[in-house]
Amino acid sequence: MTITLSTRLHDVRGSAIRDLLALTARPEVISLAGGLPGTDLLPRERIAQALATAVADPAAVQYGETAGLRPLREVVAEHESERLGRTMAAEAVVVTSGSQQALDLVARALLDPGDPVVVEDPVYVGALQVFQAAGATLHPVPVDADGMAVDVLADRLAAGLRPRLVHTVSSFHNPRGATLSPPRRAYLAELAERYGFLVVEDDPYGLLAFDGHPLPTPVAAHGDRVVRLGSASKVLAPALRVGWLTGPAPLCAAVERLKQCTDLCTSSLTQLVTAELLADHAWFDAHLDRLRAALHDRAGALTGAVAGVFGDAVTCSVPTGGMFCWLEFTDGTRPADLLPTALDHGVGYVPGTAFAVGQDLSAAARLCYASNPPAELHTAVERLGAAWGASAT
Incomplete structure (x- = not known):
């Protein structure tokens, strides 16, 4: 055929x-x-306990809100507020079926074929596939031991490059393992404000700093033109398929509309499990x-x-x-x-x-x-x- x-x-x-x-x-x-x-x-035993609790609620086996269940959006907003050092409302959170879906929805909401997008080189292959599917024109920027070479990006912007998006795995980079240094984080946020692009801060590993190393401050703490992607896959379990994005209200609304076309909603059952585990701060x-x-x-x-x-x-x-x-x-x-x-x-x-x-x-x-x-x-x-x-x- x-x-x-x-x-x-x-x-x-x-x-x-x-x-x-x-x-x-x-x-x-x-x-x-x-x-x-x-x-x-x-944590399979703790997940099993949370599953038993969740499934007792009839809402756990029903369709839910496209933007995500309120309990999970609230606890994600609480965690993000702590990371960013400023209050974030639950309405600024959209729950997705893993952070990969969040990245795909952001690209679909913002990009037309031919639009310029800056990616890191080496690049996270999931991002590469998303931007290729969107028909974007890719502009690679090298990564060294301190993360994306933001000075190289600055030179290209000064020379006329005008990207719609700049994508970075800012903490414990996949695949390079590097973490974007604090000065580069601040500089990247400044460049986003100056040139009017959005930074997509892909952050599934940010909570996994080893002993003696502080948690990296998100790029979003330095400016408003940042979309943050997060995930339960690396800190709880991949099979939950729970991710989220936070960002400007118009983008969140657009992503919600597109998500209705994709899967209507993320699993209510796994959202409730994730919400319980993230809300149990001591555990x-x-x-x-x-x-x-x-x-x-x-x-x-x-x-x-x-x-x-x-x-x-x-x-x-x-x-x-x-x-x-x-x-x-x-x-x-x-x-x-x-x-x-x-x-x-x-x-x-x-x-x-x-x-x-x-x-x-x-x-x-x-x-x-x-x-x-x-x-x-x-x-x-x-x-x-x-x-x-x-x-x-």
Whole structure:
């Protein structure tokens, strides 16, 4: 059967990560590929308790408001107010089916084909797909150890670039692992005001700072031209499929209208579960402490094993939070070429080329330490080292 597909679909790059997950799902493969929180770190017993409470309410199994159930919008507004240092009303929150839907709805609300959009390079692949589907013209800006190179963006703006949106994963960047520095956050918000664009601050990892590192102040704390995206996936459980966005009232209203076209509403059941867990401050704070400590241990295990196995043949970022570290080979190894051998040795990862927009990232790879305990991470790096050694012979 011949099916004529939309022309917009022609420019949407398939996700190498989704394709790779099918290979790394084999039980003999330790996956460092997907950005998955460890199943052992998900609070399944507490979720089960909240589910039992929620399902006793008939509203939990019914359609709900498109913008989200009031209890969840209120508790998200409370958490956001604490992060931003100013009061946010529940009406400024729109609940979505994961933050990926929030990003897609924002793009659909604001972008026409050909509109310029600034993305980070390396880029979060979910953002890349959304903006490609919208037909946007992409303008990549590099990311270094302090996050997006806002000075490079400023130079391009001064030269005439006028983006509709600037997208950033500002805290514990996916895939680079970097966090946008405080001066750059303030400068980005200032540029948004000066040139009239919106910043989309994609922040699923912002609460996952390791011990001794303060939670990053959101870009939105520095200005009003910022749309913040948040998610329960990394701090509670991905299967809840609960995300949210906060931003200017006209945009929230537009997103709500578009969401009616997409799914009518996010699951009432999982919204009530998420609302209960986020509102239980004592439990949630203790859960975050445990989660941060476990991720800190896993990051140390992975980076320590990489240093021991590869030595000067690689450089590796030192995570201060989040779920990822960024590896770059200095000996000419190309991770995309190494991957088939690595899979044969029982380990998977994502080559840097999957995240490239304009840069040559052929020497790089993203490793996720969140999914596996330290012992498994040591084994994974040993397998990767064996594959590396075999490819050199």
